[in-house]
Amino acid sequence: MNAALQVRTLEGNLNAAGKRFGIVVSRFNEFITERLFRSAFDGLLRCGARRRDIEVVRVPGSFEIPSAARTLATTNKYDAIICLGCLIRGDTAHYDVIVNEVTRGIGQSAQETGVPHAFGVLTCETLEQAIDRAGLKMGNKGFEAALAAVGMANLRKAVIGKTTVVGRSSLVVGQNKTTTKRQARRSSKAKSKH
Numbered sequence: 001m002n003a004a005l006q007v008r009t010l011e012g013n014l015n016a017a018g019k020r021f022g023i024v025v026s027r028f029n030e031f032i033t034e035r036l037f038r039s040a041f042d043g044l045l046r047c048g049a050r051r052r053d054i055e056v057v058r059v060p061g062s063f064e065i066p067s068a069a070r071t072l073a074t075t076n077k078y079d080a081i082i083c084l085g086c087l088i089r090g091d092t093a094h095y096d097v098i099v100n101e102v103t104r105g106i107g108q109s110a111q112e113t114g115v116p117h118a119f120g121v122l123t124c125e126t127l128e129q130a131i132d133r134a135g136l137k138m139g140n141k142g143f144e145a146a147l148a149a150v151g152m153a154n155l156r157k158a159v160i161g162k163t164t165v166v167g168r169s170s171l172v173v174g175q176n177k178t179t180t181k182r183q184a185r186r187s188s189k190a191k192s193k194h
Contacts, residue, residue, distance in 0.1 A: 012155030016049035019079040019153050021146075022072035023054065026085035026121075028061035035134040036084040036120055036142030043146030062087050062121055063098055066105025073113035079153035081110075082145050085121040086130050099123050116152035120145030 021044055025037045037056070044054055055078075059068045062085035069081045083106050089095045102121055110117035120142050124130040132138045 010155060010158045012151035012153065012158065014047050014147060014150050015154065016044055016047035016150045018053075019049060019150070020053045020077055021049060021055070021080055021082060021149060021153075022069070022078040023056045023082045023084065024065050024068045024072065025056060025058050026060070026062045026065060027058055029086035029088065029130070032086040032122065032130045032134045033084055036086070036122070036140065036145075038142070039135065039140035040082050040084060040120060040142035040146040043143040044150065047147070047150045049150075061085070062102045065102055065121065066109055069106060069117055070109040070113065073109055073115035073117070078115060079156070080116040080118060080149035082118045082142075082149045083120055084142055084145065086134070087121065087123050088127055088130055089125050114156075116149060116156055118145040118149035118152065 023037065023040060026033050041054065041056075045051070055072070057068050057072065059065055065083045065085050069083050072078055072081050085102065087095060087099055087102070103119070106117050106119055106121070109115075122130050122133050122141060124133065133141045
């Protein structure tokens, strides 16, 4: 392999054992969102999550998902939040407004809390598209959201776990553990001399 292409890479695995997950599910279009929920729940269990480590919050509609997701994330009890809903375009601009706000709100919550949020909100033109994305022709987006949540929870742990320099909370990239441990010892000795 070309030396220039050999890059140290961090990835999240699909092991949910020992992790806690919050699932926010919209009750609006429940015949679709319930399929998404069941598949997401199954995906977490298949990845090794325990039932007692999965908490479900039901909200009236997709618009309420970001608020509930942020509330869960700020408790610091969860390794990832899974957001599930279904929006189907109607005859008015209401659909576009809701889609934009839900998407922005979920992304903003993830960025500001640091807790990964998996986006499992269907935004469909027709009921048939929603049905296809909730378990027929196109797989189940709830299951995919669960896998994304597990992967991102593990990736976050891998990245945060790489912070080994004493007195700093930054990621040290490109140095081996021997170098960073040596730097930590030097820093510790320097502090004890003062």
